[in-house]
Amino acid sequence: MTTIDDLPVRDDLRGKTPYGAPQLDVPVRLNTNENSYPVPEDVVDAIGKAVQAELRDLNRYPDRDVIALRTELAAYLGHGLTTANVWAANGSNEVQQQLLQAFGGPGRKALGFGPSYSMHPLLAQGTGTEWIGALRDPDFGLSPEKAVAEIEKHDPDLVFVCSPNNPTGTALDPAVIDAVLSSFTRGMVVVDEAYTEFARPGTPSALTLLPGHPRLVVSRTMSKAFGFAGGRLGYLAADPAVVDAIQLVRLPYHLSAISQAAARAAVVHRSSLLKTVEAIKEQRDRIVTVLRERGVEVADSDANFVLFAVSHDQKAAWQAFLDRGVLIRDVGLAGWLRVTAGTESETTAFLNAAEEILS
Numbered sequence: 216m217t218t219i220d221d222l223p224v225r226d227d228l229r230g231k232t233p234y235g236a237p238q239l240d241v242p243v244r245l246n247t248n249e250n251s252y253p254v255p256e257d258v259v260d261a262i263g264k265a266v267q268a269e270l271r272d273l274n275r276y277p278d279r280d281v282i283a284l285r286t287e288l289a290a291y292l293g294h295g296l297t298t299a300n301v302w303a304a305n306g307s308n309e310v311q312q313q314l315l316q317a318f319g320g321p322g323r324k325a326l327g328f329g330p331s332y333s334m335h336p337l338l339a340q341g342t343g344t345e346w347i348g349a350l351r352d353p354d355f356g357l358s359p360e361k362a363v364a365e366i367e368k369h370d371p372d373l374v375f376v377c378s379p380n381n382p383t384g385t386a387l388d389p390a391v392i393d394a395v396l397s398s399f400t401r402g403m404v405v406v407d408e409a410y411t412e413f414a415r416p417g418t419p420s421a422l423t424l425l426p427g428h429p430r431l432v433v434s435r436t437m438s439k440a441f442g443f444a445g446g447r448l449g450y451l452a453a454d455p456a457v458v459d460a461i462q463l464v465r466l467p468y469h470l471s472a473i474s475q476a477a478a479r480a481a482v483v484h485r486s487s488l489l490k491t492v493e494a495i496k497e498q499r500d501r502i503v504t505v506l507r508e509r510g511v512e513v514a515d516s517d518a519n520f521v522l523f524a525v526s527h528d529q530k531a532a533w534q535a536f537l538d539r540g541v542l543i544r545d546v547g548l549a550g551w552l553r554v555t556a557g558t559e560s561e562t563t564a565f566l567n568a569a570e571e572i573l574s
C-alpha cells in the first residue's frame with residue numbers, strides 16, 4: 216500500500232498531521248464551538264430563494280470581487296467601514312490563509328501567543344511560513360509588555376492575536392493590541408475575532424483601532440454567532456490596501472455564486488440569526504457559575520465555550536464525557552478541557568456528566 220511517505224510531498228510537510236477535530240455522531244456535540252441552534256425558518260426561506268435565483272446563471276463565473284456581500288458585511292460591522300475595507304472568503308480560515316500567502320511565505324515568520332487557535336500554526340505551515348509559538352501568561356492573559364517583548368525578540372512578519380481567545384475564552388484589552396501596533400511597525404497584526412459577538416459587555420473590538428493602522432487586520436466569521444459554519448463564510452476588515460494585497464494571491468472566483476447568495480441572505484437576516492447569541496451567553500455563564508460552585512477551576516469566557524480544569528488526565532476525562540454521549544474538546548492542554556455552550560438541554564447534559572466525572 217502506498218503511504219504519504221512514498222510520495223514526493225514537500226519536505227517541510229513530512230511527518231505533520233492535519234487538523235482533525237473528531238466528527239462523531241453522538242447525541243450532544245459540544246466540541247467545535249458551533250452554534251447549536253438550527254437556522255431559523257424565515258432565514259432558511261430567504262437563503263433558499265436567494266440561492267434559487269442564482270441557479271440559472273451557474274453557467275457564468277460568480278462576481279470575482281464579491282461586491283454585494285462585502286457591502287452587506289461592511290454595513291453589519293459599522294465603524295464607518297465600507298465595501299473597500301472588507302474582504303470575504305470560504306471561512307476565516309481561508310481569509311487567514313490568504314493573509315499568510317500575501318504577507319508570509321518561505322523565509323518569513325508568523326508569531327502567535329499560545330495556547331491559542333490550532334489553525335494559525337497549521338495555516339503558517341501550509342503556506343511555508345515559519346511559525347513562532349510564543350506563550351501567554353500562566354493565567355492565559357497577555358500583558359502589553361510581554362506581547363511587545365516577544366515581538367521584539369523574534370521580529371516576525373505577521374503577528375496573530377486571538378480575542379476572545381480560543382481555547383481559553385477570554386478577550387484581550389485592546390490596549391495590548393494598541394501597544395503592539397505602536398511598537399511593531401514592520402509587519403502585519405491579525406486579530407482573530409471569531410467569537411466577538413459573544414463578548415461580555417464593555418469588551419471593545421479591534422475594529423475601533425483600524426483608523427490610522429493600515430497594518431491591522433480584524434478577522435471575523437459567520438461560523439459561530441451567525442450559526443453559519445456549514446455555509447463557510449469568513450471575512451476581514453482592514454485598510455483597502457490590505458484587500459488589494461489579497462487580490463494577488465486569491466484564486467479567481469474563489470467564492471461560489473451559491474456561497475455569496477446564501478451568505479448575503481444570511482447577513483441581511485442577521486437580526487433573526489443573532490437572536491441565539493443571548494441564549495448561548497446565558498448557557499456559557501451557567502457553565503462557568505455551576506462549575507465554579509462545584510470547585511472546578513474555570514477560565515473567564517467572552518466566547519461561546521468554556522475552558523475548565525480536570526484534576527486527572529484530560530484524555531481520560533474527555534473519554535468519560537464521550538462515554539456519556541457528550542462530545543467535548545481536548546485541545547491538547549494538559550489538565551484542561553473545552554466545552555461549547557449549547558442549548559439549555561445540551562448544557563444540562565454536559566453539567567450532569569461533569570458532576571459524575573469531575574467530583
Ligand SMILES: *Cc1c(COP(=O)(O)O)cnc(C)c1O
Pocket residue numbers: 248305306307308309332377381407409435436437438439444447448449
Ligand atoms: C472557529 C474559529 C474560526 C472560524 O473559522 P471559519 O473558517 O470561519 O469557520 C476562526 N478563528 C477561530 C479562533 C476559531 O475558533
